Amino acid sequence: MEALEAIVTRVSPQKLGEPGPTPQEFDRIIEAATTAPDHGRLKPWRFIMIAGAARSRLGDLMAASLLTREPATGEQRLQAEREKALRAPAIVVVVATPREGTAIPYIEQIVAVGAATQNLQLAAHALGYGAFWRTGALAYDRTVMDALGLAPGESIIGFIYIGSVALPGKPRSPVSTLPIGAWPE
Secondary structure, three states, rough: OOOHHHHHOOOOOOOEOOOOHHHHHHHHHHHHHOOOOOOOOOOEEEEEEEEHHHHHHHHHHHHHHHHHHOOOOOHHHHHHHHHHHHHOEEEEEEEOOOOOOOOOOHHHHHHHHHHHHHHHHHHHOOOOOOOEEEOOOHOOOOHHHHHHHOOOOOOEEEEEEEEEEEHHHHHOOOOHHHHOOOOOO
């Protein structure tokens, strides 16, 4: 797929299914992610791949996180939370690993991780897969971060669900409807 076509046609699908990317395709997806603009070439990111049985373990972690935040949660809602980890054949947890003691400001490092995440989604799309980005309370739960092996100072930027598109996403609004202005002359 041509680059501009990939950029303007990528949308977050409503539903994903099997199959997910092959290991070789995941290598390409991660390679694309790591070519993001990165002032200082710090590579302030890392990626945690979750597939197969690990998705069920993530689902249990998601339910435990919800129960910690909302102790009165019933079993039906906990089961629904567990099943979120099964919404795609694979999940990539994007982790920001900002470097201290460099001339590169923290915000620039975080923006670089956002750019890497966008590249990851575009690469999945270019290979014929769908991807959607989720965060929510789970991404900010220290227990979840610890379970995933994040060090102090690292942050979850997103859980990127990747798989074959089972239900396409909603089309984007035409650019003519967006609030784009010009600097006055």
